[in-house]
Amino acid sequence: MMTEPEQQLALSYEAATARLEEIIKRLDSGEAGLRETLELCKEGRTLVELCAAELEAVGRGLEELRLDDLVARLETGAGAQGS
């Protein structure tokens, strides 16, 4: 069983944006109470950070490499995420 932060890390960009849309829709409806509003805002901010991080990861400049280079990197433990 994943904890809540782990679940959010596991969220894909599209799942995060979809959940954000849901949150905004709920907030726009005006039906959420104060406590729910504050919780939704908190969750939304976390999701915004996640989406921003995903966009940042594909906005640093195109990195081209050959398959052999990727395999070599992975074997030397340079990381699958290009960090």
Add this chain to the structure above:
Amino acid sequence: MREPHARPLGIDGSNLPGPYSVGRYAAGLRDFLRERPRVQLFGEVWNLRLSRAKVYLELRDADGALPCSMWRNDFDALGFGAGALADGAAVVVGGGLDYYSGSRTSSPSFSFAIAAGALRVAGEGDLLAQLDRLRKTLDAEGLFAPQKQLARPALPRTIGVVTGEGGKARDDVLAGLRRRGWQGRLVWAFAPVQDRHAAPRITAALQDLAATGAVDVIVVARGGGSLADLFCFCDETLCRTVALLGVPVIASVGHHTDRTLIDDVAALSCSTPTHAAESAVPVHCAQARADVIALARRLSVHGRRALLHRAQALARLSRAPGEHIAGERRRLHQRLREIRAAARRRVHDERARGARKALVLDRKAQGAALDGRHATRLNALALALAAHDPERTLERGYALVTDAAGEVVTSAAAARAAGDVRLRFGDAAVDATICDE
């Protein structure tokens, strides 16, 4: 260029004859081939190309192939309609071996060929039929579906691309990614995309990319070509590999008119490598950044507004008791004013009603007095009338005499004359006869 007759020395130690001038040898080879018996060959047409002077094609079957050429005039004289002779058509070709030996200024391209003098279409090719059978087999095994069920990320971090190293498709993929504003990690897995070595190499590249576990989506791209050029993308092993690959594959092979088997088994089939690259990144990154910023701003507004509204609500609640009492006081004062006004209206109305009743009673009293006087006069008239009533006279002992006709007899002479009379008393009447002597 050196003259052909300037014959150099041969290779040291070689026991091969020569060296001969290449032009003479080529001419000898041409003559040798032209002396071979002319034959009829059957196979399938591939890579059909029509030039102004000649028609070129490859005659293929499962075991081998030969290049063929035919003079354009001879080909046109056969009268094939549009599309009658396309790649994959089975034909019978009649002709003999020929060899264009080239010259000082021209290369012997397409030099060896069957010089066809006759050609007959024999039906649809076996290769196309095999392709159709394989398509149906893969479909029946459900291999068109698995790739389409894979989730394709909207924003992949790493994209693998299988394509030819020197092909235009590579530039097209980059152009498509630029259009999306995507600047992640691009892993090239170059492989030949044409000829018999292509399918195994492409298959291996796909497997290797997927095995890294670091690639979110794979694009297989190749520019246009004849169906023969694209035939490696119909390879059964390649298509089965794609179908069962755990990473979504976007295929862009040939033009939109071409349909290879990889298009059927892939997660998505695109008409151009540019389109494939755009499909690999469905999100436009610059727009997505603007959207995320807008979402963050809306969240912030909602958070502030929620706190502000609640603070205002609390302030309203804190003022509420005093406002409630003041309101109740105003309501009571108003009610009191209404009651007083209602009481005044009621007294005034009752007074008016009493006056009206007194007037009515007065009028009734006057009417009653008039009625008393009338009654007294009526009594007097009734008494007078009773006094004149004959019945009352008869009750006092008088009798009324009438004759037989009922006429009243008022004298003795009349009684005598009548003879028989009727005497009416107060209680009854009796008949009598006058006997007056």
